[in-house]
Amino acid sequence: MPIACPFCLQENAAAALVCAACSRDIAVPASLLAERDDLCRKRDLAREELSRARRELEALKRVKKFRPL
Template sequence: MKCPYCQAGTGEGALVCASCGRDIAVPATLIAERDDLLRKRQELRDELKRARDEAEAFMRRRHSR
């Protein structure tokens, strides 16, 4: 793992960078929130794709009359 601030290599699971001394621990709540947001983003993308597919099908039916 690399320190996000100084890019020095750090030990796996380190809470503080040994090189620059900055806090590099990511709270579990932030990780959970990020995962939840990624899941919601994917759900919205899927919903948007379904809506686009439905709109295209509607337009095809409308033009075939």
């Protein structure tokens, strides 16, 4: 599957390191890909934690709302 150069939008071979049209570096280092994957995992965990906290807060609000004074 060809990839587009982010600079000139020319299509290049999937394994290309340099754009054939503009000669700019289009390779993404493996360390950046690993960092991106780690950040995505952390983001997903934070979203899950936020969702749990929201559910707990709503449950507490419902209990307080129906608790007689």
